[in-house]
Amino acid sequence: MPILEVHDLSHVYSKGTPFEQKALDHVNLNVERGEFLAIIGHTGSGKSTLIQHLNGLLRPTDGQVLLHGKNIFASDCDIRRVRFRIGLVFQYPEYQLFEETVGKDIAYGPTNMGLDAAEIERRVAQAMEDVGLDVSLRDKSPFELSGGQKRRVALAGVVAMQPEILVLDEPTAGLDPAGRREMFELIRRLHDLHGTTIVLVTHSMEDAARMADRLVVMQNGRVFLTGKPEEVFARADELEQAGLTVPQVTKILLELKKRGIPVDTGCYTIEQAVAQLLAYKQAGGKNGC
Numbered sequence: 001m002p003i004l005e006v007h008d009l010s011h012v013y014s015k016g017t018p019f020e021q022k023a024l025d026h027v028n029l030n031v032e033r034g035e036f037l038a039i040i041g042h043t044g045s046g047k048s049t050l051i052q053h054l055n056g057l058l059r060p061t062d063g064q065v066l067l068h069g070k071n072i073f074a075s076d077c078d079i080r081r082v083r084f085r086i087g088l089v090f091q092y093p094e095y096q097l098f099e100e101t102v103g104k105d106i107a108y109g110p111t112n113m114g115l116d117a118a119e120i121e122r123r124v125a126q127a128m129e130d131v132g133l134d135v136s137l138r139d140k141s142p143f144e145l146s147g148g149q150k151r152r153v154a155l156a157g158v159v160a161m162q163p164e165i166l167v168l169d170e171p172t173a174g175l176d177p178a179g180r181r182e183m184f185e186l187i188r189r190l191h192d193l194h195g196t197t198i199v200l201v202t203h204s205m206e207d208a209a210r211m212a213d214r215l216v217v218m219q220n221g222r223v224f225l226t227g228k229p230e231e232v233f234a235r236a237d238e239l240e241q242a243g244l245t246v247p248q249v250t251k252i253l254l255e256l257k258k259r260g261i262p263v264d265t266g267c268y269t270i271e272q273a274v275a276q277l278l279a280y281k282q283a284g285g286k287n288g289c
């Protein structure tokens with residue numbers, strides 16, 4: 001059974017008012033345990049609205065979200081507990097830091113869970129280690145830290161709840177290339193170390209393809225395409241017609257394949273593409289890359 005199921009989910013903002021706005025239109029989606037899923041799509045396609053339903057921050061206008069097969073809004077389902085199990089990291093989460101020390105901020109979630117002091121202590125230490133924050137920062141004010149460190153504190157606050165599913169909305173927004181790389185490495189480590197199921201929203205096709213096992217492409221509040229990155233990018237023409245940018249490396253590899261060069265189109269970095277072409281050249285253009 002999938003860990004999370006989205007059944008025929010629709011959402012209309014300000015329903016019944018002159019400002020009515022349909023944001024999701026009969027979305028169906030399964031998330032498997034341990035999966036790394038990326039949701040992509042251009043601005044306004046419904047990504048943020050969708051993920052806010054995953055832990056019950058938004059109530060569906062129609063349809064359901066099931067966690068382990070159970071409707072999260074069922075009368076016997078405690079929505080607070082759902083939010084401990086599905087951790088949501090908003091865009092620019094550092095703006096939500098408010099405690100006087102890093103340690104207290106990270107402890108906020110575990111404290112709300114009603115854990116005892118020793119367990120809270122253990123989780124704060126573990127979460128700081130998981131996100132690469134030095135213990136010496138624990139008693140500092142979060143407001144004295146750099147932007148990247150603040151974001152790690154915010155992430156640690158969710159990680160400390162040890163959610164089964166971590167949902168991240170554009171976690172690299174506003175970071176420079178080095179910061180983006182570090183943030184992605186960190187998310188990858190959380191996934192690999194603890195087997196946390198990840199749902200990542202991003203604008204970047206490249207990042208999604210490099211990080212995720214499966215992509216969900218949203219358009220106009222609907223799931224437009226879903227599949228492994230190579231399956232999705234094999235439909236480059238449809239993606240481009242929908243106004244979505246296919247990674248340049250993929251475009252080149254698809255074009256080479258069309259011309260009979262047996263490249264693997266499932267790679268997304270220049271280094272990997274060059275390595276393939278060099279291998280092809282060294283084999284005298286006879287073998288597959």
Ligand SMILES: Nc1ncnc2c1ncn2[C@@H]1O[C@H](COP(=O)(O)OP(=O)(O)OP(=O)(O)O)[C@@H](O)[C@H]1O
Nearest residue numbers: 013021022023041042043044045046047048049050
């Ligand atoms: N609070 C709101 N009230 C009314 N309409 C909203 C609200 N939030 C989003 N919308 C509308 O719902 C639609 C989907 O928005 P949503 O933010 O989910 O898209 P998105 O893909 O996450 O966009 P972005 O990439 O810009 O964050 C858009 O038309 C948007 O204008």
